[in-house]
Amino acid sequence: MIKIENLHKSFGSLDVLKGIDYEIREKEVVCVIGPSGSGKSTFLRCINLLEEATDGAIYIDGVKINDPNTDINKIRTEVGMVFQQFNLFPHMTVLENITMAPKLIRKMNKKDAENLAFELLQKVGLREKAYNYPQQLSGGQQQRVAIARALAMKPKVMLFDEPTSALDPEMVTEVLDVMKQLAVEGMTMVVVTHEMGFAREVADRVIFMDGGVIVEEGPPEQIFGNPKHERTKAFLSKVL
Amino acid sequence: MGKRNRVFLFMLLMAFAVVLAACGSSENSSSSKDSKSESGETSLKDKKILVGTEATFAPFEYMDDNGNIVGIDKDIVDAIFTELGMEYEMRHVGWEAVFQQVQNGELDMGASGITITDERKETFDFTEPYFEATQVIVVTEDSPIESAKDLEGKKVSVQINSTGHQAAKKLLGETNPNILAYENLPLAIQEVINGTAQAAIGDNAVVYEYLKNNPNAKLKVIEDDAFEKEYYGFMVKKGNKELLDLLNEGLQKIKENGKLAEITGQELE
Amino acid sequence: MEILDFRWDIIWNYREYFIRGIWVTLILTICGFLGGFIFGVFLGLGKNSKRKWLYWPCKLYIDLFRGTPLLVQIFIIHLAVIPSIFGHSLGFMVSGIAALILNCAAYVAEIIRAGIQSIDKGQMEAARSLGLNHFQAMRKVILPQAFRRMIPPLGNEFITLLKDSSLVTVIAANDILYAAKVVSGTYFRFWEPYLAAAALYLILTFIVSKIVSFIEKRFSVEYNPRKDKKDEGRVAA
Numbered sequence: 001m002i003k004i005e006n007l008h009k010s011f012g013s014l015d016v017l018k019g020i021d022y023e024i025r026e027k028e029v030v031c032v033i034g035p036s037g038s039g040k041s042t043f044l045r046c047i048n049l050l051e052e053a054t055d056g057a058i059y060i061d062g063v064k065i066n067d068p069n070t071d072i073n074k075i076r077t078e079v080g081m082v083f084q085q086f087n088l089f090p091h092m093t094v095l096e097n098i099t100m101a102p103k104l105i106r107k108m109n110k111k112d113a114e115n116l117a118f119e120l121l122q123k124v125g126l127r128e129k130a131y132n133y134p135q136q137l138s139g140g141q142q143q144r145v146a147i148a149r150a151l152a153m154k155p156k157v158m159l160f161d162e163p164t165s166a167l168d169p170e171m172v173t174e175v176l177d178v179m180k181q182l183a184v185e186g187m188t189m190v191v192v193t194h195e196m197g198f199a200r201e202v203a204d205r206v207i208f209m210d211g212g213v214i215v216e217e218g219p220p221e222q223i224f225g226n227p228k229h230e231r232t233k234a235f236l237s238k239v240l
Numbered sequence: 241m242g243k244r245n246r247v248f249l250f251m252l253l254m255a256f257a258v259v260l261a262a263c264g265s266s267e268n269s270s271s272s273k274d275s276k277s278e279s280g281e282t283s284l285k286d287k288k289i290l291v292g293t294e295a296t297f298a299p300f301e302y303m304d305d306n307g308n309i310v311g312i313d314k315d316i317v318d319a320i321f322t323e324l325g326m327e328y329e330m331r332h333v334g335w336e337a338v339f340q341q342v343q344n345g346e347l348d349m350g351a352s353g354i355t356i357t358d359e360r361k362e363t364f365d366f367t368e369p370y371f372e373a374t375q376v377i378v379v380t381e382d383s384p385i386e387s388a389k390d391l392e393g394k395k396v397s398v399q400i401n402s403t404g405h406q407a408a409k410k411l412l413g414e415t416n417p418n419i420l421a422y423e424n425l426p427l428a429i430q431e432v433i434n435g436t437a438q439a440a441i442g443d444n445a446v447v448y449e450y451l452k453n454n455p456n457a458k459l460k461v462i463e464d465d466a467f468e469k470e471y472y473g474f475m476v477k478k479g480n481k482e483l484l485d486l487l488n489e490g491l492q493k494i495k496e497n498g499k500l501a502e503i504t505g506q507e508l509e
Numbered sequence: 510m511e512i513l514d515f516r517w518d519i520i521w522n523y524r525e526y527f528i529r530g531i532w533v534t535l536i537l538t539i540c541g542f543l544g545g546f547i548f549g550v551f552l553g554l555g556k557n558s559k560r561k562w563l564y565w566p567c568k569l570y571i572d573l574f575r576g577t578p579l580l581v582q583i584f585i586i587h588l589a590v591i592p593s594i595f596g597h598s599l600g601f602m603v604s605g606i607a608a609l610i611l612n613c614a615a616y617v618a619e620i621i622r623a624g625i626q627s628i629d630k631g632q633m634e635a636a637r638s639l640g641l642n643h644f645q646a647m648r649k650v651i652l653p654q655a656f657r658r659m660i661p662p663l664g665n666e667f668i669t670l671l672k673d674s675s676l677v678t679v680i681a682a683n684d685i686l687y688a689a690k691v692v693s694g695t696y697f698r699f700w701e702p703y704l705a706a707a708a709l710y711l712i713l714t715f716i717v718s719k720i721v722s723f724i725e726k727r728f729s730v731e732y733n734p735r736k737d738k739k740d741e742g743r744v745a746a
Contacts, residue, residue, distance in 0.1 A: 048638055077640035087635035091653050100649060101639040146635075153639060336690070339697055363697040397681065401694025415525040420601070420681035421691060430588065431681075435597030 008055035018212035031199035034209035080150030088134035120148035140171030292347040294335035320490035350475035369471030388466040397428040397437035526688035545613025553621025574615035664721030
């Protein structure tokens with residue numbers, strides 16, 4: 001469903017992605033792990049065009065998305081993103097955060113949008129917070145709202161950029177549980193994360209990135225249990 | 241916290257008091273700045289007299305290409321002081337500043353085409369007249385205005401707090417918003433050219449000089465008996481009898497020997 | 510001692526000048542600010558744009574009007590610009606308001622620009638990731654947040670404009686300062702008229718700052734930005 005061909009990204013003279021080739025199939029959960037500076041976030045952000053590839057191609061359902069003629073905004077309605085810093089809109093209530101895009105872009109009417117929002121809030125376990133403002137919620141709650149907000153657009157794939165890295169440990173579980181739920185329901189997900197436990201449990205495949213390239217990839221049993229590359233081994237020995 | 245605030249407030253009040261005292265004292269000290277001799281009578285003659293003017297009032301005072309003040313007033317002052325054997329320095333300070341600074345002592349005298357008026361005499365002393373003038377009206381060539389009466393309801397520009405300004409107030413009313421008062425007369429006349437005002441009122445000698453120097457301005461002058469004769473005098477701080485007597489002495493001398501008439505082109509009685 | 514011998518009756522005699530002065534000052538300032546604000550928003554957004562043809566004209570305009578004194582701008586607009594465009598002057602009110610609008614716009618533009626840039630990049634990213642285009646993101650997410658931040662500096666600009674409006678006396682606009690000058694010259698008294706003028710300006714700026722404070726509080730009631738993640742105890746029932 002997502003095809004990445006020879007993806008390169010440089011910031012000025014700094015090469016961050018040095019040629020990535022990958023395919024992500026429907027309903028797959030792919031976790032991306034690696035040291036900081038490896039380019040994992042940049043890789044993820046290229047998929048929804050928050051970063052523009054310097055070279056190479058990215059296809060979603062056969063459509064080349066980094067082509068100058070494609071409608072970026074339309075692509076992004078199909079690709080949901082959850083950020084490390086949540087990025088909820090502080091001047092809107094939780095409900096408004098979720099209903100804003102469906103109303104504005106999918107032209108949903110207020111009632112339908114709110115029904116959808118309540119459904120999603122129920123799913124992430126925060127129905128009673130609908131009328132609160134983001135600042136009144138804990139980090140874990142905010143992130144769950146952020147997930148609901150992204151889901152409201154009914155995307156084909158969900159991207160997660162280190163979703164739990166900014167959370168206190170006791171709140172990590174509640175967010176990971178929501179993500180597990182999504183995976184079980186068959187959402188295509190690409191998750192950049194440091195949560196090895198989650199990757200091992202939920203991922204269909206794990207990518208290990210280092211120095212702007214994919215060093216090794218494969219099912220979690222392989223990557224965690226039987227890593228082939230020295231660098232993979234070295235990294236895992238430090239984090240596990 | 242309360243104690244700190246009180247200390248701060250006290251210091252602020254002290255600072256304010258110092259400033260106030262300084263303002264008060266400077267009024268008295270500047271006139272004696274240059275004086276080096278002891279006795280009162282001769283000290284004024286040795287002192288360099290500071291003369292203030294607004295040098296945008298040709299032909300009485302204006303700036304030449306080198307930034308020097310020139311004009312009729314300058315020439316008369318020069319003649320007087322030569323007769324008296326005294327030194328002076330003429331400074332361009334601005335019209336309103338002439339009054340302020342003569343009053344507070346920063347300047348010894350004002351020589352700026354100043355008309356002698358009763359209001360001004362309440363606060364200042366004037367020499368004998370040295371020039372006779374009157375107000376005239378300046379309008380554009382195609383203006384329908386023909387006399388002072390026609391100024392009713394029109395916007396009239398003047399130099400702020402000049403006798404032209406007083407004349408306008410007398411004609412149109414003390415608080416009439418149609419009187420537009422500017423820093424100097426050239427600006428007031430320019431506003432007639434631009435159309436902001438329909439007429440300007442100013443001293444005849446100056447107006448005619450302006451027209452002479454700006455033949456393309458398309459202006460015309462209207463004289464009207466509504467305007468009284470005015471007399472220019474040199475202005476000193478009220479009570480400065482010593483300087484006043486000296487000036488009058490010099491003025492009388494140059495009247496008698498014809499120098500005054502030579503400079504102004506006017507025979508004054 | 511003459512300093513303490515105040516004659517307030519001269520202010521009373523010319524109260525018409527002062528009252529008219531208050532009106533003129535207020536009209537000049539309010540019109541100048543409203544016009545300057547509208548124009549300034551466009552300038553500020555333009556200067557934020559990545560399109561060169563928008564950015565450069567806005568930048569040049571802003572630099573020009575922030576880099577020259579308002580007094581000079583007033584003279585040029587009143588004595589040169591308006592007469593050349595319209596063939597004749599349109600009076601000091603038009604010139605004064607025009608100068609204040611053009612000047613204020615440049616400062617408002619910078620306030621707008623700074624306000625927008627102060628919003629976290631993540632907000633724009635989140636909005637765009639949902640599929641909003643640039644304009645929608647600005648309208649729904651960035652600008653509402655930015656405006657709240659702009660209220661204090663905008664309030665300051667209004668107060669500055671109120672004080673700077675006194676410069677129009679040079680084109681004989683009969684505002685508060687003009688009243689003081691006329692009274693001062695008529696009676697040769699300097700304390701009373703100028704103190705009276707200062708007092709009037711002070712009263713006006715005081716009233717304005719109270720209004721601005723009120724607006725600030727009103728807008729920040731619902732929304733108190735806290736980035737502290739450790740504040741989990743703040744879960745409201």
